[in-house]
Amino acid sequence: MQYLVQLLISGLAIGAIYGLIAMGFAVIYKSTGLVNFAQGEMTMITAYIAWTISTTVSGNVFVVAIGAILAAVLLGLIIERLVMRPMLGEPVFATVMVTIGLAVILRSAINFIWDAYPHGLDIGMGRGIVHLGGIGVRTGQLAVIATLLLLLAAIWAFFRYSKVGVAMRAVAADDRTALLMGISATRVHALAWAASSVIAGIGGVFFALSYDLSPAMFQLGLKAFPATILGGLDAVLGSGLGGLLIGITENLAGGYLGSGMKEVAGFAMIIVVLMVRPFGIFGERDIERV
């Protein structure tokens, strides 16, 4: 039983990181209809910036957190303004290719700005081990699960009750009508990129805290993308939960079926789920009226 619980806790911890990044995917898709293939790289850049702040400015957790969030906002806004906005109105394929190009550039930037060595993010907390009923868990892992749950609640409230959230939903539903109602689609897009960058960046920082920073970190995006597909590309909350599901499935498969099955299990689950619900567990069915 302890074995199972241990697998579940570890699965929840890594799944929470996938979930945060997956939510980043969904925020952009929901607002712009675009899949951002540079999401993993944006996550990595924010984590590296957090590490730079911790080693050059201050290792204080609040300084690092505020600095990383501001940096993520800036990163999202810059990408939206300089790279994505000029692509408005262009074919989706071209826009997606731009995000792939952006991913390669951001990936290479790690070696140009930082280096290829792995680094540890030390902010004086998150790396300690606590024992829950005899099971060792890092405090950072508990924190990321709690953060995901808090963010899920906050984002639900944001989309449901805030003016900006309602505006984002309106743009996602029909940007032309939203424009007629006085909503600036470009502003909503900019906000979506900034929000996506921050949410995914939080996942990246927690990953760096629990594991380490390395130029291979962008691969988290590849793990989080199936979580978005599973939860629903247009379902921000669903994507978060999809991350948890993928994390747990991976760990259970790895623990009971063998190491080799770990990476396969999540994708196998997606295939099965998509056969039944092609729009994801929490996604909305796309209805075209003719």
Add this chain to the structure above:
Amino acid sequence: MIKHLAAAALLLSTAHLAIGPAVAADPGITDTEILIGDVEPLTGPPALLGVAASIGHKIAIAEANAAGGINGRKIKYVLEDDGYVTARTIQGVKKVIDVDKVFAMIGISGSGQSIAVMPVLEKSGIPTVIDVAPVKFLWEPPRKNVFVVGQSYEEGIIHLINFLADKNPGRKWGLITQDDDYGITVRDGFDSVVKAKKLNVVYSGNYKKGQQDFSSDMLQLKESGAEVFLAGGIIAENIAMMKELEKLGIKPVTGIFWPGRIEPVLKLMGPAGDGIYAVDYVEPFAGTAGKAFLEKAKPLVSEAEFKGINRYTMTGYAAAKVLIAAIERCGKQPTWACTIAELEKTKNVETGVMAPISFGPGVRFSNQKLQIMQADAKTPSFKPVD
């Protein structure tokens, strides 16, 4: 008239032969410089080894240039990035040979990449010294123009497992490897000792390249009761495994392979990495030879490059020293044929960073002496134990 013209032509050609050509027949060499080419992963995660190896080449080249170059010619280093993508390695090597027209090649990316590029190297006939990823295919069968400095992955693993098995008789063993050619090589080496020493293997895992979370794998290792563990990851994987083991509250006797034997890795493992064993054929930086190498390197590279030094810098340095010495022995007019012949004659060349290097007729592999080291998390460094 015809007789006069023939005599004049004969005289001219004799004079030309006597004076010698202004430049050698082979490419990459002028009156003032010699070009040496290299293709390494300078971006992406494997840049850790590619950048470090290129720094080693630069140190040896800077050292030679400071001493006047190769018989008066300065060495120019032409370096290309392949991003650890095999297609780009082939493209890069072709570019360096055909466009930059270098005189010799050195380094050359990872094992898969150097294997893939072998037909290009063989066809061109360019003198080549490979130092980053020594795998048997590179010297078996021996290629006329390709020399390899280092030790094979299989031999490295066999040496490590034999050491751990002798030190821990009757213990239960666990192993995890990556699902690629590197992992297969590690597993083959491990399996050969398992059969010979009849080791009791209770856990055998195989992870997908790029895996970052090892919680379920290490939990399985714990459940199996393994007491001796071969962590077959490269860099970040070994860090993640050791931290998982720390979290699970177990500390099996652990061995790692040389690609991960770099000090920053040890620093990131923290106390979890204390006491782990590693095998290598280059000197540890904590030893006298390692310290002397760092002292030598400091004035020859930039501050950023100095920070990028790791064990691959030593392998790169040693290979470049061997290549430079061979070209130098060819005198004022080095050619490819002469350089290859001189590389073959390489006998006990001291580089200060590994055992003396030798090749021989039909021998294209230097077969370096191995040593076992143990990690000290406090310093953090590796110290020889055998």
